[in-house]
Amino acid sequence: FITIAGIGLLGAVEGSPIAVARELFETNTLGTIAITSAVLPHMRERGGGTIVNVTSSVTYAPLPLLSIYTASKAAVNAWSDSVAIELEPFGVRVRTVLPGRAPGTSFAANASNRMEGAIPEPYAPLAERVFAEWQSDTDPVTSADDVAEAVWLAVTDARASTHIPAGADAETLAQAR
Numbered sequence: 001f002i003t004i005a006g007i008g009l010l011g012a013v014e015g016s017p018i019a020v021a022r023e024l025f026e027t028n029t030l031g032t033i034a035i036t037s038a039v040l041p042h043m044r045e046r047g048g049g050t051i052v053n054v055t056s057s058v059t060y061a062p063l064p065l066l067s068i069y070t071a072s073k074a075a076v077n078a079w080s081d082s083v084a085i086e087l088e089p090f091g092v093r094v095r096t097v098l099p100g101r102a103p104g105t106s107f108a109a110n111a112s113n114r115m116e117g118a119i120p121e122p123y124a125p126l127a128e129r130v131f132a133e134w135q136s137d138t139d140p141v142t143s144a145d146d147v148a149e150a151v152w153l154a155v156t157d158a159r160a161s162t163h164i165p166a167g168a169d170a171e172t173l174a175q176a177r
Contacts, residue, residue, distance in 0.1 A: 006027065006028050006054070006073075007023065007024060007027045007028065008069055009024055009066075009068050009069045009118070010065050010066060010069070010118065011065055011068075011118020011119050012065060012118065012119055012120060012123040012126075012127075013067050013068060014120055014123070015117050015118040015119055015120040015123065016068055016118050020068070020118075021068045024068055024069060024072045025071075025072050025075070027072075028069075028072035028073060028075075028076065029072050029075045029076055029079070032053055032076050032079070033079060036051055036053075036083070039051075040087070040092070043087075043090070043092045044087075044090045044092065047090065047091045048090075048091035048092060049091070049092050049093070050092070050093045050094075050095060050154060050155050051080075051083075051087075051092065051093070051094045051095070052095050052096075052097055052151050052154045052155060053076050053077075053080050053094070053095075053096050053097070054096075054097045054098075054099065054147065054151070055073040055074075055076045055077050055080075055096055055097070055098050056069070056070070056073040056098060056099060057098045057099060057100045057101075057142075057165060057166075057167070057169065057170035057173050057174070058070045058073065059073050059074045059077055059098065060098065060165075060170070060173035060174055060176070060177055061173045061176065061177075063130075064126055064130055065119070065123075065126070065127060065130055076096070077096050077098075077163065080094050080095075080096045080162070081094075081096075081162065084162060093158065094162070095154035095155075095160060095161075095162055095163075095164060096162060096163045096164065097147065097150040097151055097154055097164050097166050098163060098164065098165050098166060098170055098174070099142045099146065099147050099150070099165075099166040099167055099170055100140075100141060100142035100146075100165070100166065100167035100168070100169035100170030100171075100173065101134075101141050101142060101167075101169055102141060102142040102143070102144075102147075102167070139169055140167065140168035140169050140172075141167065141168075141169055142166055142167025142168075142169060142170060143167065146166045146167040146168075146170075147166045147167070149166070150164045150165070150166035151166075
């Protein structure tokens with residue numbers, strides 16, 4: 001079973017209304033918990049299975065303007081670690097896949113409707129610097145294939161780590177921890 005509940009947000013915490021933060025946690029964190037809770041009775045009765053929660057490598061190394069998004073994904077990581085202990089006696093494994101920066105996804109489009117006013121004027125220089133770095137970045141990024149390979153590893157290898165980085169950039173961040 002795989003959960004990829006996720007919506008994005010790029011902005012300073014000062015410019016992000018609490019309603020937007022709630023929306024992120026409702027979807028990214030509580031959505032993951034709700035979906036997982038719905039399938040658990042079936043997995044427990046079957047006596048096995050693997051839950052794979054897809055979060056983000058931003059939880060390895062925090063980035064500016066992503067604090068609320070990072071918190072919502074870090075909560076899923078911590079929850080996954082705890083629920084893994086609960087489910088182990090039933091033969092249910094829990095793994096977390098942490099993709100790196102994936103320009104090929106719709107993160108920016110997905111986040112754009114929540115970004116109005118999210119970067120107040122005092123944060124403009126920081127935002128300009130961050131955007132310029134991302135546009136000129138030549139570091140490796142994460143592809144859909146990287147994520148698929150990490151999910152496959154999570155599901156097929158019982159000895160796989162509980163946190164699996166997806167993509168060369170995510171692997172670098174994981175090793176730097």
